[in-house]
Amino acid sequence: MLNVRRVPAPLLFVAGGISMYLGAAVAVWLFAELDPASVAWLRQLGAALVLLAWRRPKKHAWRGRVFWLAALFGLVTAGMNIFFYEAIARLPLGTAVALEFVGPVLVAAFGSRTRRDIAALALVIGGVLLIADVQWAGSTLGVVFALAAALLWAAYILVGKRVADVGLGVDGLAVGFAVATVALVPLAFGTGPVWSSPELLFMGVGVGVLSTVVPYVLDQVVLRRLGQASFALLLALLPVTATLIGLVVLRQVPTLPEALGIAAVVGGLTLRSRETQARTEPL
Structure with missing residues (x-):
């Protein structure tokens, strides 16, 4: 049986990124039937049902400070997903992803302590912008939603x-x-149409599993190993993964700027200073 604690963090991120973007593709299909916020709620419902059936949290998880911390995390995550879905309904996916990266980049910037970290951060920022090919002429409201998702x-x-x-x-x-x-x-x-269509309901639950359960569970594994700054920098692997999925699944050949962006992100991740790893515990 595979022990996820022994898998390198970048590989866990790639696996989570593949799952997340497959889920995003399913969500885009659902936009034809439902509004983005409703799809985001359906994603949350599917993830909650699967995780509750799997984990069956003990009583202490539903009490006191522990409960309120988990509740805050759930609300922040739901808000982030809602704003992101509203953004990609109005902007190209690459633009929305680039704008959303303002959030983790800020975390990485405040968490950096050395010149090497700052140089790595600069490479990552440049790489993300090259990959996403930001189009500032897009919807103003879409940009607002993407930046709100970034803060969350x-x-x-x-x-x-x-x-x-x-x-x-x-x-x-x-x-x-x-x-x-x-x-x-x-x-x-x-979400009315979903309840009369088993296919749509299956897709909605699938979005929850692919875009929430798998990547966020992997996030928890990695967050126990790394500091917030390193975690935020590793998130730059997500647009790299999206570019590779576009090449393999959608046959979208990267442009020269996108290829240079991938190289910059990989260079930044390699350059960043090593942190003392936090202790790991079983899930």
């Missing part, structure tokens, strides 16, 4: 690290997503 992505990293540090792990995800699903239930009114 930064909060996701900060709160997610605390969830991992207190030992909640995947149980914290289950509790948090359940709370967010209930709190945002008004968005369920836009």
Whole structure:
């Protein structure tokens, strides 16, 4: 049986990125039937149901400070997903991804302590912008939604690290997503067509598994090993993964700037200084 704790963090990110972008493709199909916010709620519901059935969190996870921390994490994550879906409904995916990276880049910048980290961060920023090929002429509202998602992505990293540090792990995800699903239930009114179509319902649950359960569980594994700054820099592997999926699945050959961007991101990840790894615990 594979021990995920022995898998290098970059490989875990690639696996999570592949799953996340496959889920995003399914979500785009659902946009033809549902509004983006409703798809985001359906994603949250699917993830909550799967995680609750899998983990069955113990009573202590539903009480006191631990519960409120998990609830905050769930709400931040749900908000991030809602704003991102609203953004990609108005902007090209590459543009929205580049704008959303403002969040983790800010976390990495505040967490950097050496010139080497700053140089690595500069390479990553340049690489992400080259890959995404930002088009500032897009929808103003889309840009606002993407930047809102960016701020919540930064909060996701900060709160997610605390969830991992207190030992909640995947149980914290289950509790948090359940709370967010209930709190945002008004968005369920836009999911009407799903309940009369097994195919759409299956796709909705699939988005939750592919875009939330798999990548966020892997996030919790990696967050226990790394500091917030290193985690934020590793997130730059996501647009690299998206570019490779576009090449293999959609036959989208990268342009020269995109290829240079991939090289810059890989160079930044290689250049960054090593941090003392945090202790790891079983999920």
